[in-house]
Amino acid sequence: xxxxxxxxxxxxxAGLAGPLLASLIARRGHRVDLVEGRPxxxxxxxxxxxxxxxxxxxxxxAALREVGLWQEARRLSVPMRGRxxxxxxxxxxxxxxxxxxxxxxxxxxxxxxARLLVEHAEKQPGVRLRFDAxxxxxxxxxxxxxxxxxxxxAADFVVGADGASSIVRTEMQRGLPAAFSREYLEWGYKExxxxxxxxxxxxxxxxxxxxxxxxxxLGVAHPNxxxxxxxxxxxxxxxxxxxxxxxxxHLAELVPDLDEQADxxxxxxxxxxxxxxxxxxxxxxxxGDAAHAVYPFYGQGMNASFEDCxxxxxxxxRHPHDREAAFAAYEHARKPHTDVLAELxxxxxxxxxxxxxxxVRLARKRLDLLLHKAFPGTWVPLYTLVSHTTVPYGEALRxxxxxDRVAAALAATGAGLGVAGLLAALGRRHRRNPR
Amino acid sequence: xxxxxxxxxxxxxAGLAGPLLASLIARRGHRVDLVEGRPxxxxxxxxxxxxxxxxxxxxxxAALREVGLWQEARRLSVPMRGRxxxxxxxxxxxxxxxxxxxxxxxxxxxxxxARLLVEHAEKQPGVRLRFDAxxxxxxxxxxxxxxxxxxxxAADFVVGADGASSIVRTEMQRGLPAAFSREYLEWGYKExxxxxxxxxxxxxxxxxxxxxxxxxxLGVAHPNxxxxxxxxxxxxxxxxxxxxxxxxxHLAELVPDLDEQADxxxxxxxxxxxxxxxxxxxxxxxxGDAAHAVYPFYGQGMNASFEDCxxxxxxxxRHPHDREAAFAAYEHARKPHTDVLAELxxxxxxxxxxxxxxxVRLARKRLDLLLHKAFPGTWVPLYTLVSHTTVPYGEALRxxxxxDRVAAALAATGAGLGVAGLLAALGRRHRRNPR
Numbered sequence: 038x039x040x041x042x043x044x045x046x047x048x049x050x051a052g053l054a055g056p057l058l059a060s061l062i063a064r065r066g067h068r069v070d071l072v073e074g075r076p077x078x079x080x081x082x083x084x085x086x087x088x089x090x091x092x093x094x095x096x097x098x099a100a101l102r103e104v105g106l107w108q109e110a111r112r113l114s115v116p117m118r119g120r121x122x123x124x125x126x127x128x129x130x131x132x133x134x135x136x137x138x139x140x141x142x143x144x145x146x147x148x149x150x151a152r153l154l155v156e157h158a159e160k161q162p163g164v165r166l167r168f169d170a171x172x173x174x175x176x177x178x179x180x181x182x183x184x185x186x187x188x189x190x191a192a193d194f195v196v197g198a199d200g201a202s203s204i205v206r207t208e209m210q211r212g213l214p215a216a217f218s219r220e221y222l223e224w225g226y227k228e229x230x231x232x233x234x235x236x237x238x239x240x241x242x243x244x245x246x247x248x249x250x251x252x253x254x255l256g257v258a259h260p261n262x263x264x265x266x267x268x269x270x271x272x273x274x275x276x277x278x279x280x281x282x283x284x285x286x287h288l289a290e291l292v293p294d295l296d297e298q299a300d301x302x303x304x305x306x307x308x309x310x311x312x313x314x315x316x317x318x319x320x321x322x323x324x325g326d327a328a329h330a331v332y333p334f335y336g337q338g339m340n341a342s343f344e345d346c347x348x349x350x351x352x353x354x355r356h357p358h359d360r361e362a363a364f365a366a367y368e369h370a371r372k373p374h375t376d377v378l379a380e381l382x383x384x385x386x387x388x389x390x391x392x393x394x395x396x397v398r399l400a401r402k403r404l405d406l407l408l409h410k411a412f413p414g415t416w417v418p419l420y421t422l423v424s425h426t427t428v429p430y431g432e433a434l435r436x437x438x439x440x441d442r443v444a445a446a447l448a449a450t451g452a453g454l455g456v457a458g459l460l461a462a463l464g465r466r467h468r469r470n471p472r
Numbered sequence: 473x474x475x476x477x478x479x480x481x482x483x484x485x486a487g488l489a490g491p492l493l494a495s496l497i498a499r500r501g502h503r504v505d506l507v508e509g510r511p512x513x514x515x516x517x518x519x520x521x522x523x524x525x526x527x528x529x530x531x532x533x534a535a536l537r538e539v540g541l542w543q544e545a546r547r548l549s550v551p552m553r554g555r556x557x558x559x560x561x562x563x564x565x566x567x568x569x570x571x572x573x574x575x576x577x578x579x580x581x582x583x584x585x586a587r588l589l590v591e592h593a594e595k596q597p598g599v600r601l602r603f604d605a606x607x608x609x610x611x612x613x614x615x616x617x618x619x620x621x622x623x624x625x626a627a628d629f630v631v632g633a634d635g636a637s638s639i640v641r642t643e644m645q646r647g648l649p650a651a652f653s654r655e656y657l658e659w660g661y662k663e664x665x666x667x668x669x670x671x672x673x674x675x676x677x678x679x680x681x682x683x684x685x686x687x688x689x690l691g692v693a694h695p696n697x698x699x700x701x702x703x704x705x706x707x708x709x710x711x712x713x714x715x716x717x718x719x720x721x722h723l724a725e726l727v728p729d730l731d732e733q734a735d736x737x738x739x740x741x742x743x744x745x746x747x748x749x750x751x752x753x754x755x756x757x758x759x760g761d762a763a764h765a766v767y768p769f770y771g772q773g774m775n776a777s778f779e780d781c782x783x784x785x786x787x788x789x790r791h792p793h794d795r796e797a798a799f800a801a802y803e804h805a806r807k808p809h810t811d812v813l814a815e816l817x818x819x820x821x822x823x824x825x826x827x828x829x830x831x832v833r834l835a836r837k838r839l840d841l842l843l844h845k846a847f848p849g850t851w852v853p854l855y856t857l858v859s860h861t862t863v864p865y866g867e868a869l870r871x872x873x874x875x876d877r878v879a880a881a882l883a884a885t886g887a888g889l890g891v892a893g894l895l896a897a898l899g900r901r902h903r904r905n906p907r
Contacts, residue, residue, distance in 0.1 A: 214660075214709070214741045218653030225649075274649070306649045 044360070047072065047182045047192040049172045050199030053151060054325035054342040056158035056166075058198060060104045061350040063161035070190050071158060072182065074171030074199075078151045090259030090267045091150060092117065092142040092246070092336040094424040100343035106157055110150060114143035115260040121245040123287045131245065132402065136410045140425040142246065142336065144259040146267070150339075172199065175208035180320045194360060195321045201310050203327035209317045217312045222332060222386065224255075225274045227281075227302035231292055233264040240291045241266065248389065251284040253277075255390050268292075270299060271390075277304070307332050309379050313372065316364035324349060329375035334385040335423060337430075341378055344427070345371055374430040381423065381434065404444075416440060479795070482507065482617045482627040484607045485634035488586060489760035489777040491593035491601075493633060495539045496785040498596035505625050506593060507617065509606030509634075513586045525694030525702045526585060527552065527577040527681070527771040529859040535778035541592055545585060549578035550695040556680040558722045566680065567837065571845045575860040577681065577771065579694040581702070585774075607634065610643035615755045629795060630756045636745050638762035644752045652747045657767060657821065659690075660709045662716075662737035666727055668699040675726045676701065683824065686719040688712075690825050703727075705734060706825075712739070742767050744814050748807065751799035759784060764810035769820040770858060772865075776813055779862070780806055809865040816858065816869065839879075851875060 044067060048055045051073035059069045093101070093114060101107040118141050119133035134140050159166050167184075174183040175195055182190045197205025201219075210217065231240050241247055243264065249256035254277070258268035268288070270281060278284035281299040289295045310330035316322040325342030349367045356363035405418035419437035422428050428436070479502060483490045486508035494504045528536070528549060536542040553576045554568035569575050594601050602619075609618040610630055617625045632640025636654075645652070666675050676682055678699065684691035689712070693703040703723070705716060713719035716734040724730045745765035751757040760777030784802045791798035840853035854872035857863050863871070 214656035214743075216653075216655045218651075218655075220651045220653075221649035308649075 044193035045191075046070070046194050046196055047180070047190050048196040048198050049073075049175075049182060049205050050197065050203075050325075050327070051155060051158075051166065051168070052198065052200060052325075053147075053154060053339055054346055055196075055198035056151075056154035057100060057104065057343055058196060058324060058346040058349065059158040059164050060154070060161050061346055062353060063158075063164050065354065066163065068163040068165075069161075070165050070167070070182075070192065072167045072170040072172060072184065072190070074185070075168065077166075077168040078148055078155060090261070090269075091145050091147055091339050092259065093145055093150075094142050094336065094340055095427050096337070096340040096344045098143075099427055100347050103347060104157060106153060110145060110153060111143060113149045113153065113262065114145040115262055116244050117142040117144050117246045117260065118244050119246070121242065121247045123247065123249045125287065129241075129247075133406070135421055135425050136406060136413060140421060142424065144246075144261070146261060172204050175205050175321065177209045177211075177317045177321050194319060197321065197323040197327040198325055199327055201308055201326045201330035203323065205321060206312065206323055206327050209321045209323070210312070210314075213317075215312060215314060218310070220309045222307040222309075222383075223274060224271050224386075225304040225306050227270045227272065227299050227304055229268050229270060229292065229295065229298040229302060231258055231266040231268050237264060239264040239266065249285050249288045250390065251278070254281070254284040256285055256288050257389070271307075272304070274304060274306075309383065311376065311379060313368075315368040315372065316361075319359075319361035319364060322349065322364045322367070329372070329379060331375070331379045331382040332386055333382070334389055335378065335382040337378055337382065337423060341375055341430075345375075374432075377430040377434050378423075381419075381430065405440075479628035480626075481505070481629050481631055482615070482625045483631040483633055484508075484610075484617060484640050485632065485638075485760075485762070486590060486593075486601065486603070487633065487635060487760075488582075488589060488774055489781055490631075490633035491586075491589035492535060492539065492778055493631060493759060493781040493784065494593040494599050495589070495596050496781055497788060498593075498599050500789065501598065503598040503600075504593075504596075505600050505602070505617075505627065507602045507605040507607060507619065507625070509620070510603065512603040513583055513590060525696070525704075526580050526582055526774050527694065528580055528585075529577050529771065529775055530862050531772070531775035531779045533578075534862055535782050538782060539592060541588060545580060545588060546578060548584045548588065548697065549580040550697055551679050552577040552579050552681045552695065553679050554681075556677065556682050558682065558684045560722065564676075564682075568841070570856055570860050571841060571848060575856060577859065579681070579696070581696060607639055610640050610756065612644045612646075612752045612756050629754060632756065632758040632762040633760055634762055636743055636761045636765035638758065640756060641747065641758055641762050644756045644758070645747070645749075648752075650747060650749060653745070655744045657742040657744075657818075658709060659706050659821075660739040660741050662705045662707065662734055662739055664703050664705060664727065664730065664733040664737060666693055666701040666703050672699060674699040674701065684720050684723045685825065686713070689716070689719040691720055691723050692824070706742075706821075707739070709739060709741075744818065746811065746814060748803075750803040750807065751796075754794075754796035754799060757784065757799045757802070764807075764814060766810070766814045766817040767821055768817070769824055770813065770817045772813055772817065772858060776810055776865075780810075809867075812865040812869050813858075816854075816865065840875075 046062065046067055047070045048059055049072055051071050055071055055073070059071045063069055093110065098107055101110050117134070119131055121129045121131050123129045134142060155166065158164050171185040172182050173185050175181070180192045180195050182192070182195055184190070195205060197203045197209065199205055233239055239260070243260045247258040247266065253273055255271040256268055257271070258266040260266050272278065280296040282289035282295045285295065292298070308330050309332060310326065312328065315328045324345040326338065328345070329341070331338050331341070348371055352363040352367040352370070353360070356366065408416040409418055409421060417436065419433060422433035422436060423430065481497065481502055482505045483494055484507055486506050490506055490508070494506045498504055528545065533542055536545050552569070554566055556564045556566050558564045569577060590601065593599050606620040607617050608620050610616070615627045615630050617627070617630055619625070630640060632638045632644065634640055668674055674695070678695045682693040682701065688708055690706040691703055692706070693701040695701050707713065715731040717724035717730045720730065727733070743765055744767060745761065747763065750763045759780040761773065763780065764776070766773050766776070783805055787798040787802040787805070788795070791801065843851040844853055844856060852871070854868060857868035857871060858865065
């Protein structure tokens with residue numbers, strides 16, 4: 038008997054999710070055309086203004102492990118063991134991410150991770166890469182992709198991994214009753230660099246995410262392996278502080294040319310995209326930002342996109358003879374959780390903007406972590422569930438809400454409860470809510 | 473001194489809001505090009521499937537009065553004095569719309585109203601109409617409109633009155649950080665006709681909106697001046713009842729060819745569109761469905777679009793030398809209220825679908841009307857505020873919520889309160905909430 042040819046896929050978009058998904062599905066014999074409108078990231082240098090550094094956490098790590106790239110990605114990254122908050126008048130305060138050294142994030146430049154993924158995808162049998170190959174049209178019923186140079190690619194299915202402004206999504210949904218929403222944050226961002234000191238050492242302790250809460254701005258810096266930090270200045274789009282240094286006096290001390298860098302940087306926008314459906318029959322499907330762009334304030338955009346790829350690959354394996362069922366199961370499994378992530382990411386903007394200056398919220402964070410250390414299996418802060426586990430986002434939120442109710446009940450019954458009382462309260466709550 | 477030439481406007485879309493706005497602004501000397509992609513409604517017959525009959529209520533009446541068209545529109549319409557609900561087993565029940573004969577709706581065919589408005593706009597000095605003239609591009613910074621035949625129209629500003637799929641909106645917002653959302657109801661609709669009986673009399677009492685709540689469907693019929701009724705069948709898009717007559721046994725008795733008509737009618741979609749901003753500098757502005765398409769279940773889509781035109785015209789008059797300020801004031805004044813209308817319209821779908829069979833909700837509606845009759849200045853049901861006044865939608869909702877709280881408080885204090893107690897409660901509540 039002749040073996041059936043595995044289905045052929047065209048993946049549009051070779052940013053991050055695209056090459057990861059190509060590598061994943063190629064393992065089961067899918068032949069894949071991976072096309073990307075931009076140039077090969079291995080041939081170009083960082084062009085600036087385009088990227089917030091990425092924090093790899095549990096979900097990205099799980100996906101990279103699956104394709105055998107985690108150790109290499111780790112070597113290209115700097116561990117971030119917690120947040121370092123720089124507030125006016127006083128030393129920066131450090132807040133660990135988790136209860137132990139395993140609960141940390143890993144800062145990597147978008148370009149380094151992209152190159153690693155593209156390099157790996159290209160080595161997989163059956164995967165063919167084309168850069169400078171912009172998709173201009175998709176025939177959703179025939180699974181055909183037309184490129185800007187006129188070439189038409191035929192496939193069994195098309196994957197839209199082409200970001201928040203996905204053309205695959207537009208073409209897939211054109212004229213159909215598809216829900217779509219796009220919001221822009223009233224704040225945008227500019228990217229600057231915190232260079233190492235003249236002796237080559239980093240200007241601030243390297244192994245942390247640095248936060249500068251400002252009156253009308255928020256600075257967030259990720260470390261790079263060359264001892265520089267990439268600092269993202271989040272600013273109100275309508276009336277950004279002018280000069281920027283006025284909003285960030287502490288940062289200006291570290292970055293003498295802060296205003297020059299900020300003036301030269303374009304103001305980029307932040308967007309949330311929600312849509313449904315994510316697939317069209319068995320012919321087209323969306324992953325990553327094309328399906329659910331989120332604000333970057335939970336550091337989960339890339340992590341969630343990678344998780345999409347794992348889930349989609351798993352569903353294709355589970356339904357080898359019914360791709361439409363695989364796509365539907367993937368959408369059903371993922372969308373509720375990425376909807377929750379969109380909410381959490383929007384909420385975290387407010388927390389980062391306002392909460393980092395609020396002693397009450399910082400105290401609540403510390404209490405969360407304290408309870409987590411005391412009862413690691415029972416009490417897990419929301420941030421820990423999102424960043425250091427692969428518990429689905431929606432389930433993480435439900436669990437955190439139960440904890441919030443317990444905390445509120447504790448507060449309502451007075452401050453006299455010791456650990457014994459807390460344990461008892463947790464026990465009662467858990468018996469009532471067995472999940 | 474030479475008089476300044478009044479600004480020239482291109483209005484894209486001559487459905488309903490377009491010609492109304494043209495007539496309004498022409499009064500102050502604006503020269504207007506009104507362009508429409510479809511043919512002249514005066515030259516064509518009703519083509520079916522495209523329109524839910526319109527119920528003119530207080531807001532539309534106010535706008536039509538403003539351009540002197542109300543009496544003529546009224547002659548083309550049939551008054552609807554209340555809802556007539558056809559439920560299984562029993563006589564239809566009648567529920568008046570308001571406390572007196574002035575609080576009624578007026579059913580008119582979309583085509584008749586469109587012809588009236590177009591006819592009137594064409595007579596205004598300075599207004600030029602072009603049908604079969606599809607807008608294909610808008611230069612938002614230069615206020616230029618390109619038509620499908622290649623003609624370019626120059627103007628001082630462009631108005632997008634081109635409906636839920638507005639091309640003016642798309643072109644105005646392209647690449648800018650504009651919020652946009654589009655949702656589709658999981659139910660769509662088909663349109664059928666309830667013909668008069670063989671003796672020429674209407675098959676059901678004419679002066680009412682007729683409602684057939686079904687298990688998996690909802691029929692709503694508006695009267696026409698020829699004694700027919702246009703019946704809209706709202707049905708789940710995924711699994712519509714098949715045959716339709718099974719879901720509407722009572723309606724099937726009145727319409728012998730119900731299934732044939734339903735099979736022949738296309739399934740149309742219902743959409744909610746929200747967006748911001750509604751304007752671009754002093755060059756482009758949106759009205760009607762282009763800015764805020766809503767579900768038809770509150771009967772307010774056209775009424776709200778007409779109100780847009782009144783408000784925009786008023787703001788242009790108030791800011792004669794600063795059109796950008798006029799556009800901004802218009803958007804600021806209207807958007808909060810059309811957002812509320814979108815919510816009310818979605819909520820009313822559930823009420824119409826489920827509530828018409830619920831004795832509790834019908835009783836609550838009757839109580840609302842009773843209180844309204846007893847205390848006409850103090851207690852006004854939400855439906856009355858929306859349909860029979862020009863109180864802004866948001867303010868109507870706030871007022872109704874206060875009433876709901878009073879009703880809840882009354883219920884909580886027991887059923888022993890008579891009119892005196894009710895009056896006292898209302899008095900107390902009103903002193904506390906002076907608005």
